[in-house]
Amino acid sequence: MAATKSRNDTPNTPDVSESKIARMKVDELRRELKSRGVKGTEGLKKPELVDKLVKAEVRAAKGGKKNPTSRNDTPNTPEVSETAVSRMKASDLRTRLARRGVKGTADMKKPELVERYVKAELKSAKTSKKSTSAKNPTSRNDTPNTPEVSESKIARMKVADLRTQLARRGVKGTADLKKPELVKKLTQSLTGKSR
Known part of the structure; x- marks a missing residue:
């Protein structure tokens, strides 16, 4: 990026800092782009990732957000918040994944842990939706003869x-x-x- 206009190529959007984005690590760039719904970042090099994230930030700053679900790529499962998951510590993610029976997380970096945990949450949310819909006409109690069992x-x-x-x-x-x-x-x- 050319360092003109005091390190900000977007003077109309002063809250978008290209220099700050350029200092981010590749994994962080990919994670941020993914949280904004940008796909196909796996094969991109850092300059391309920086450029895509700057464009996404400028769009968001100008009000042209592509993601109407407040950084939630799963609008059908609003109980799964990617931003909340991405704020968790890697150790917490590993612990929670282990509780869900997910193995091989010891060598994973945080972005991979976040992705795995979001997938696990989505799977769990979809499973619980399926089990409570249509099958359950008795107000969440499949055993009407034993009302003491909830x-x-x-x-x-x-x-x-x-x-x-x-x-x-x-x-x-x-x-x-x-x-x-x-x-x-x-x-x-x-x-x-x-x-």
């Missing part, structure tokens, strides 16, 4: 708590099960006991 309450439990509850009920082999399977097993265990 599936929605069980579904909100943490995986560790689900495993603990199942172990207390003598259910074995839960170590490799994912949360939906644990929820189903605990529900079956509770409804079986209450009948």
Whole structure:
């Protein structure tokens, strides 16, 4: 970039700093572009990434945002916020991914961890939407004969708590099960006991 106009090639948008963008690392540039909905950045070199991000910033500063969902690339699942995930520490992301059964995160950099976690959140959100829609005509209770068993309450439990509850009920082999399977097993265990 030419360093004219006091290091800002966009005098009409003083809040866009090309020099600040140019100092960013390649991974940071790709992550920022991805959060703005810009795709196909994998094969680009740093100058091209800088140019794309400057253009995206200028568009946003002028009010021509391409992303109407406040930096959320998943408008169908608003409960998954990419910005909130990208603000998390790498260690927190690794811990949360491990809880979800995702392996091989030790050598991943933060952008990869963010991407993995967002995918896991999306998958979880879509799974929970499917399980609560159409299948569930009884106000989130698939067991109307046992109203003391609340599936929605069980579904909100943490995986560790689900495993603990199942172990207390003598259910074995839960170590490799994912949360939906644990929820189903605990529900079956509770409804079986209450009948």
